[in-house]
Amino acid sequence: MIFSLTVTILTESLIVLGYCRWCEKPVGSIWMTSICANVITQLLLWSVLIISSQHYLLVLLVTEIMIWIIEGAALYSVPANRLQRTDALLLSLCMNLVSFALGWFLPI
16 A cells, blocks of 8 residues: 555656646645645545456545545645646546556556
8 A cells, every 4th residue: 555655646746847837836835735635535535446346447436536526625625726726626536547557457
């Protein structure tokens, strides 16, 4: 779980840094929000996957959608991030798609 969290945070941090530079948004607050949200959502993901091991792919899909929304809401809810709702959800979607794809192909 620690390795998975580390890979997720590193991967999603690169997305955050690129987004912030491209859109001229505050790196520090968005990055810290992303890290805090990732710690919470990774715990959620692993807990749900451990409890619901019978329908792994369905549970994974539903949980990943929930994570996307939770992280998007977290990014939007911090005023210092200066993100509109759609921007926060889009950033969260990009972060999670990239880390999900990487996690799918790595033996994590």
